[in-house]
Amino acid sequence: MMLLDLFLTFFKIGVFSFGGGYAMIPVIEHESVSHGWISSSAFTDSVSVAGMSPGPVATNTAIFVGYKAAGVAGAIAATLGISLPSLLIIVILGMVFYKIKDHPVTKSIFYGLRPVITAFILFAACRFAIQxxxxxxxxxxxxxxxxxxxxxxxxxxxxxxxxxxxxxxxxVIGVLGGWFMA
Incomplete structure (x- = not known):
């Protein structure tokens, strides 16, 4: 049941999150902490490791959370959950978008999403800096x-x-500045 819960939760995150990995971090944190799979401080550590690891930060974070919750099987379930929606959506939207890419409504939708995505990324950065x-x-x-x-x-x-x-x-500047401000 835990594996299905991991898969479905990360599938939901994958379906409803826009803006890339860093914009997904607040949603992943909320879901992971509320399910009790990981603590907030451990989640912050997972984002740090995920950011330094090769690959998408959201996928790496999902792997870490899944592993903490249910071992290797949990990591696989979370990874499939967060990755499968993107694959399906990209294939379907690619076919549709090719036909409507120059329509004014399409351009307006993407223009309207930019500030929200920027706010999500800034929010994640601020929370990370504060924590x-x-x-x-x-x-x-x-x-x-x-x-x-x-x-x-x-x-x-x-x-x-x-x-x-x-x-x-x-x-280097940070090291030198740290010496002068110590």
């Missing part, structure tokens, strides 16, 4: 982080700096 104490109560540390964020966005958007260069550079 992992990445947001500091020290004004200078928070201000330093905000300035680094603005500079990183500027370099990504306008200067087209490679993300790997930013990760390495800002890691």
């Amino acid at each position: 992992n104490h990445l947001v500091s109560s020290d004004l200078w540390k928070s201000l330093f982080g905000i300035i680094m964020l603005i500079i990183a966005l500027f370099l990504l958007f306008y200067k087209k700096v490679h993300p790997l260069v930013l990760i390495l550079s800002f890691g």
